[in-house]
Amino acid sequence: MRIRWETAVVAETAGEPSPLHGLQEVRVRLGNGETAAALHDLGVGAPLRPGDEVLLNTTAVRLGLGTGGVHFVHAILGRSDEEGIDSPYGRSANPPEPETQEGHIMKLRYTSLQRAVLSVEEPSSPHHALFAESRTLNGMPVLIGELHSMLPAAVCWLRELAREAGAPVPRIAYVMTDGGALPLAVSGHVRRLRQLGWLAGAVTYGHAYGGDVEAVNKYTALLAARHVLEADLAVVCMGPGIVGTGTVYGFSGIEAGELVGAAHALGGIPVAMARISFADPRPRHRGLSRHTAVALGQAALAPACVPLPLLSAAAEAALLREQVRQSGLARRHRLLWEAPPPLEHMAAALEVYGQPITSMGRAWQDDPAFFAAICTAAGAAYRLLRDGGRDKP
Structure with missing residues (x-):
């Protein structure tokens, strides 16, 4: 294990x-x-200003990585304590009084950056009583994805379906796992969704932090989405960045299978967003991603609804069918083969977002199958919500 440290000037x-x-x-x-x-x-630390000398963690950039591939400021050098380098409010200033008692649950534990958060379950939380007894998700659909880019696309399509139906837009909560970025603030998509008022709130669990609600684990995070944020539907996926090694099990997205089990155990309806691409040059991600096949075919120990798009290109459709057959997903889950939305309709729904939505640098024009799979899954989740969970897996 190694860390690359370098000094720099802002x-x-x-x-x-x-x-x-x-x-x-x-x-x-x-x-x-x-x-x-x-x-x-x-x-x-306090906000930086030009001329500040800083200590940087440059490890990911020097390794040429995409995940975590930016320099991070670890410490401010050369400012006196009187100038407040240890607090975003300054040494002499006091932070705003918290609405509730300060939290005692540590995230990033046993590192120099560990911090205390008010976890939704702990006794000092105003929501502690909700978690002091057994609760369920009451049939809430839970859209589960592997990549962070699935979040805005799914939310756009859910809102479009509500608009088409002339129905109220469902309350959507985002649950961020700790499989990718740990600070929620890294996500430009969450910032945008908050600006638009399209999220009921965000929950961060494990060592992820910065959500409207903090939780200890995936089970209480899902319950918080339902009972604290009062969501009608939750979208669960990691923050920006995913770890992959090219091996069968060595990727952080395998957590999608575990999330299926958690949602099912809590009485929710897990709906999996399959990762499908015909633009990704890597063989393991062509058609049905091997990540999806492993996460749902082996890691998931409970059934899920797995909506899959009926692709119009004959060769792509045939490959996807064969991959799904070989994966054995039909033996473990309820597969729904459905016609995806027309590309023009999907494009119009994504355009309302007002900012580009890309995955691995590709927009819907570059990789329509990827976005079609997300919208197909979001459509199934919307129907489950509308119909009160009938025909669940």
Whole structure:
């Protein structure tokens, strides 16, 4: 295990940072004259300003990684304590009084960045009583995905279906796992969805942090989405960044199978968003991703609803059918082969979002099957919600 440390000077800052649970974007100048982007966790130190000397963790960038592939500020150097380097409010300032007693659940435990959060389950939480007894999800549909980019696409299509039906838009909660980025603030999609008012709230669990609600594990996170945020439907997936090794089980998205079990055990209706692509050059992700086949075919120990698009291209449709047959998913889950929305309709729904939605750098025009699979699954979840869970797996 190794960490690459480098010092740098802040050259410029981007926008006005929020002192609460956010990240500040800066550009830094390293010792070799290189300039680069860096992120600064405002829960750790005061907002940066040009000229500040900082200690950077440059490990992921130097390894050329996509996941975590940015410099992170670990410490501010050369500022006195009187200037408040240890608090986003400054040494002499006091943080706003919390609405409830301060939390005692540590995230990023036993690291130099561990922090205390008010977990929804702990005794000092105003919601503690909800978790002191056994509860269920009361049949709530739970859309489960592997990639963070599935979140905005699914929300767009759920809203479009409600608009078409002339029905109220369902309350949608996002549950962020700790399989990818740990700070919720890293997600530009969550920022955008919050700006639009399209989320009832976000729950972060495990070592992920920064949600409207913090939870200890996936079970209480799902219950918090239902009973604290009062969601009609939850979308669950990791934050930005996924780990893969090219091996059968060595990828963080295998958690999707575990989430199926959690949603089922709690009396919810797990609906899996299959990862399907005919634009990804990697053989393991062509057609039905091997990640989906393993997560649902082997890691999932409970049944889920698995909606799959009826693709119009004959060769692609045939390959997908054969991959699904070989995966054995039909023996474990309820497969729904359905016609995906027309591309023009899907494109119009995504356009309302107002910002590009891409996966692995590809938009819907580049990889229509990927987005068709998401919308097909979101459509099934919407019907389950509308029909009160009839025909669940």
